Amino acid sequence: MTAQQRAAAIRKAVRAIKRGSFTSYGEVARRAGMPGRARLVGQVLRESGDGPSLPWHRVTGAGGRIAFPAGSAHAREQLARLAREGVPVRGNRAIVKRGAVGARSLDALLWKM
DNA sequence: CGGGTGACAACGT
DNA sequence: AACGTTGCCACCC
Numbered sequence: 001m002t003a004q005q006r007a008a009a010i011r012k013a014v015r016a017i018k019r020g021s022f023t024s025y026g027e028v029a030r031r032a033g034m035p036g037r038a039r040l041v042g043q044v045l046r047e048s049g050d051g052p053s054l055p056w057h058r059v060t061g062a063g064g065r066i067a068f069p070a071g072s073a074h075a076r077e078q079l080a081r082l083a084r085e086g087v088p089v090r091g092n093r094a095i096v097k098r099g100a101v102g103a104r105s106l107d108a109l110l111w112k113m
Numbered sequence: 114c115g116g117g118t119g120a121c122a123a124c125g126t
Numbered sequence: 127a128a129c130g131t132t133g134c135c136a137c138c139c
Contacts, residue, residue, distance in 0.1 A: 003136085025121055039135060042120035059120080067120040074120080 009033060010044045017058040020085045022094050024062050042067065057081040064094035 013032040017023050023031075025038040034040065045056045057078040061067045068075035070092035079089045088095040 006136095029121090036122095037135065038121040039119065040121095043136070044120095046120060056120085061120080062122055078120095 006032075006034065006040065007044045007048075010041055011048060011054060014041075014045070014054060014056065014059060017055060019055075019058075020087060022058045022060050022064065022082060022087060024060055024064075025067070026062060028059055060094050064096045066092045066094070 009032040010028065013028045016031070017028075025041040026035075028041045029035060029037040032041075041059065045054075045059060048054055048056070050056070060078075066075050066078055068078065075092060079092070079094075082094050083089050
């Protein structure tokens with residue numbers, strides 16, 4: 001498996017994310033057949049840059065957290081694009097639907113959020 | 114081979 | 127919920 005092939009598989013998985021929804025880096029990696037390589041996903045998206053064929057904004061950190069620093073140009077752009085597609089956002093994150101398995105840590109549940 | 118670096122993830126406090 | 131720590135893994139010196 002060459003780096004090129006891995007990048008292609010990852011981009012394919014990202015393109016498969018439906019409009020109005022989002023997926024974590026780790027999940028994209030799993031769907032691309034490379035569990036545990038979440039960081040590689042970020043690396044590929046970084047070198048791929050922006051483009052109409054690659055909905056990079058639909059990829060978030062675990063639990064919908066935006067990977068870019070809060071307030072940064074990148075973060076604001078991603079949140080704006082997600083919101084434009086109808087994804088509810090709050091602060092530096094996209095809101096995960098309730099009931100999704102593993103959507104929340106036990107902590108978050110106890111802290112009732 | 115050795116060490117530093119991330120668009121990460123999971124856990125503990 | 128905000129942080130800090132660890133574990134991870136591909137890359138690049």
